Amino acid sequence: MTPGEPLIRWDWIGSHIGEIAFRVGEHLELTVIAIVVGLVIAGGLTFVGLRVPRLYPPISWFSGTLYTIPSLALFSVLVPYTGLTLLTAEIGLVSYTLLILIRNIAAGIHSVPVEVRDAARGMGYTPRQILVRIELPLALGVIFAGIRVATITTIGLVTVTALIGQGGLGYFILLGIQLFFSTPLIIGALGSVALAVVADGALVLIQRTLTPWTRVR
């Protein structure tokens, strides 16, 4: 960023291509773990909340409060206990997926028409069969909308975990700030945006494959 220095030095990118690929992999790994673990926890909590409606408000409040806490603050509070580790990063990342996922899973299941549920019951479906064969497939569209938002948000948040020694492409942003060197800054910033766009596109494709009946003919 010193005067006379070009904004992007292509030779730096060329000589660091291996490292960039490695960081992209790390970025995806951090994101996928967070989404999968987030889905399991959110699914469990929503299930409890739907079965025992009294518990839904506290679950919703809890995930909402977690979501309000700034990411850097949450990571910082965890560092003294879990160190500069993958675990610290994932606890934070998973926490932020919960609100979005819980809301969407609950909304998805609520969106199933009562008549459909009644018909299934009339055909002799057990409550578990109704959940697995009727409610979840029909809720999939809304749940996927939540997964998409959670994924995009998480890909952005992963960059912040560079501050606690993880970070994927966020590593380059931090490097750029420390060295006052714009090339890695731009690689890190645009790279994570590009990753979010690609991941969103991939999720749309997966959703279309999983819910063929929603395709407009």
Next chain:
Amino acid sequence: MSLLGDVARWFADPEHWQGPHGIPVRILEHLELSGLAVAVALVIAAPIALYLGHTGRGGFIAINVANIGRALPSLALLALGLVVAISLGLGLGFWPTMFALVPLAIPPIMTNVYVAVREVDRDIVDAARGMGFSDGEILRKIEIPLGLPLMLAGIRTAAVNVVATATLGALVAGGALGRFIVDGLALREFDQLVAGAILVALLAIVTELTFAGLERASRTPGMVAIR
């Protein structure tokens, strides 16, 4: 681990409450930075969104701005803000952080203001027009008051996001509460780190609650009757 004790002692130390690096000054810096960023975003986004919402044009733009905004990670925005600020010769600290915060605050404001205006019952707007209201009057007397709660919800999202992200400003030599966190991480001073985190978290929650209160206050009894 006596970390909580250390944090309590850190808060109890009068030295941390005084001078240009004290907690009150850092909180003020944080509020100043966040408030200004939200205000600038409001000045930029609200007129465009009001126009688009009132005329019913460009919904595609207003909604897509929000989706793009969600894909812009805060740290990436800070990186780009730093590049812009240095290129313009504005230096470190305040300006790179502002350049990161304003684009962060625009999308939720833009979308919510647009949707708020669109969601106003068209029958009410038609009735107003039939009574001879001008476009400006419809906007001022009908669409803005009725859409206010939803608009405030967007400003709330923006404000909470901005308060959270203003923390990162410390990475580019800014002040505000992020100073405690970034310094605490760098120096491995966990008491300072956790204390900073608690302060930022509290400020974010207070911001959220304040705007939630404003939102509730903006729902007048008359509106409930109309809807």
